[in-house]
Amino acid sequence: MQNAAMTQDAPTTRQDPADWYAGGLPHIWLPYAQMKTMTAPLPVARTDGCRIILADGRELIDGIASWWTACHGYNHPHIREALVRQAGVMPHVMFGGLVHEPALRLARRLVALLPGNLDRVFFSESGSVAVEIALKMAVQFWRNHGQGERNRLVTFRGAYHGDTTGAMALGDPQDGMHGGFKGLPTEHICVDLPTDEPSTEALRRVLERDAEKLAGIIVEPLVQGAGGMRFHDAATLRRLRELADDYDLLLIFDEIFTGFGRTGTMFGCEAAGVVPDIITLSKALTGGTLPLAATVASRRVFEAFWSDDPRHALTHGPTYMANALACAAANASLDLFEREPRLAQVRAISAALARGLAPCSALPGVKDVRVQGAIGVVELDRIDDLDALRGRFIDEGVFVRPFGSVIYLTPAFTIGDEELAALTKAVLKVIGDLARGP
Ligand SMILES: Cc1ncc(COP(=O)(O)O)c(C=O)c1O
DSSP, X not given: OOSGGGSSSOOOSOOOTIIXXXXXGGXXXXXXXXXXXXXXXXXXXXXEBTEXXXXXXXXXXXXXXXXXXXXXXXXOHHHHHHHHHHHHHOSOOOOSSOOOHHHHHHHHXXXXXXXXXXXXXXXXXXXXXXXXXXXXXXXXXXXXXXXXXXXXXXXXXXXXXXXXXXXXXXXXXXTSTTGGGTTSSOOOEEEOOOOSHHHHHHHHHHHHHHGGGEEEEEEOSSEETTTXXXXXXXXHHHHHHHHHHHTTOEEEEEOTTTTTTTTSSSSHHHHHTOOOSEXXXXXXXXXXXXXXXXXXXXXXXXXXXXXXXXXXXXXXXXXXXXXXXXXXXXHHHHHHHHHSOHHHHHHXXXXXXXXXXXXXXXXXXXXXXXEETTEEEEEESOOSOHHHHHHHHHHTTEEOOOBTTEEEEOOOTTOOHHHHHHHHHHHHHHHHHHHHOO
């Protein structure tokens, strides 16, 4: 635990990255990157609050909080203290046949925060795995009820549920990130979200036709994140609950992005007053410090596995399940949600994002500007050169990473007013420069 993030004394900002960077980079394979043509990644020396400090001393204001995980900002002392304490007691112990206080306390606290009777927590180590587990729970739920043919899910255009092959299969097969894998995983049924009368009727027809093959419906409530930062309303989620009930399907909410305040309420499902049968959580669960995820099942789902028949048990068990350090970090993160005004901060960020990004609407090439909670999105007609655009943000002293045709901001909830203003100004400036051309 003696790295920079874990010690009180910040190391010098300037350090010579020559050794670790030049020596290690040839052995690293980076995510979603064409390694041959990509712009070289930036060497990071440390993080602090809402800042990323590069090895050459430059400081970037972070606009995306490390894929939306660092909701309290980086290096929060309360989480750090919890980690140091837990590291001294027990960093990890296997969860098969053994349990420990940080995990059980966390499970109890999560259940208390979640609506309805979502009250059984299955821990894992990443969002994709949490989704795989939700999928297995849904399919095995029906198997345990003697309906083994119900093994597909309804998913939605624009969906993204992770990178493992089972989770990939739940993404949009046409326009999603994994179109190239079409044919590899099980095909589920991908339709438009029921946002209006015609799309609701279309979904109803699919359910009418295929209900016997279906285990459930999976959706990211309110915001489809990595699939394009697309928003839908609470009424859509209420329609999904009704349809799931009408056709006796399990409703799964993937709240890996939307959970822990990001959309304005602690969980997206709260805004709609809808209780899903299974919910997946990760990302901000540990306040952006350690990998941890949870798949939480309702009593009805759990009861289908409660049996004298060993074959009815859920067959899953990741090695690092309920890692004690990660659970300690998650408990500390929940303390911060209790002690500090996070949801009020989200409301203030929301207003500032709406104000700061609104002028983008007037710029050429801008298709849409939208804000939901602490998520600000500027959608362009198209982005021709993503790498160049990302580089422009670095030149402006901010870390913003557009994808597809969207530029988005998902800052830490603790971001200062000036830092947030710097982010929205940078977005405005970079889009303005883009419109003016080279
Ligand atoms: C809604 C949603 N589900 C699942 C995942 C996958 O999580 P992970 O990258 O931790 O596997 C993500 C990641 O962005 C996500 O946004």
